[in-house]
Amino acid sequence: GENVEQHPSTLSVQEGDSAVIKCTYSDSASNYFPWYKQELGKRPQLIIDIRSNVGEKKDQRIAVTLNKTAKHFSLHITETQPEDSAVYFCAAERNSGGYQKVTFGIGTKLQVIP
Amino acid sequence: DGGITQSPKYLFRKEGQNVTLSCEQNLNHDAMYWYRQDPGQGLRLIYYSQIVNDFQKGDIAEGYSVSREKKESFPLTVTSAQKNPTAFYLCASSPSYNSPLHFGNGTRLTVT
16 A cells, blocks of 8 residues: 655744655555645645646745655745644545545644744 | 534543544535544544445554445444544545545544
């Protein structure tokens, strides 16, 4: 089955600096890679996603890159703000036999220091 | 906000008892999922379902059971066979392939 590895598990940055979180996946059949943000005590919510036919996607301060050959994808947050502090999860979706299985990484706890 | 409702928010049970967690969605989504969240372990997939009356085991299905009798409902039963049932459980749904998951607010289960 699919295995998604995520690192680092914790990340502290100064406000205004950039943050990068990296994930690798094992199953080459995975073709959809969403990123979720979970604030303390709340549900995970999608912040950005990328499909396997795209190499990069950007939405304001957030960008995601995908390298299908190396099977890794990364989240980039620029000009970080205190409200970016949260746990971030990467995920990989594989479609098999009519089912869409979504596997998550272990999460990265991001702390933005004012 | 609306969409997926999990109940109750907190649940306490004695060891050896089965317990059922509710998940209802009004988004008309086909796919539904159950994840377990433990500190430092991310979200681990328990069961998932694409259509009514059909579901698949996830990565940690042992000690759990589900049903999908209606499109909008996907209850999870934590049985006494689950060795470490205390955890935060998240239900999610998705409309189609390559679409993001919509999560409920979760149920925190404590078994003593």
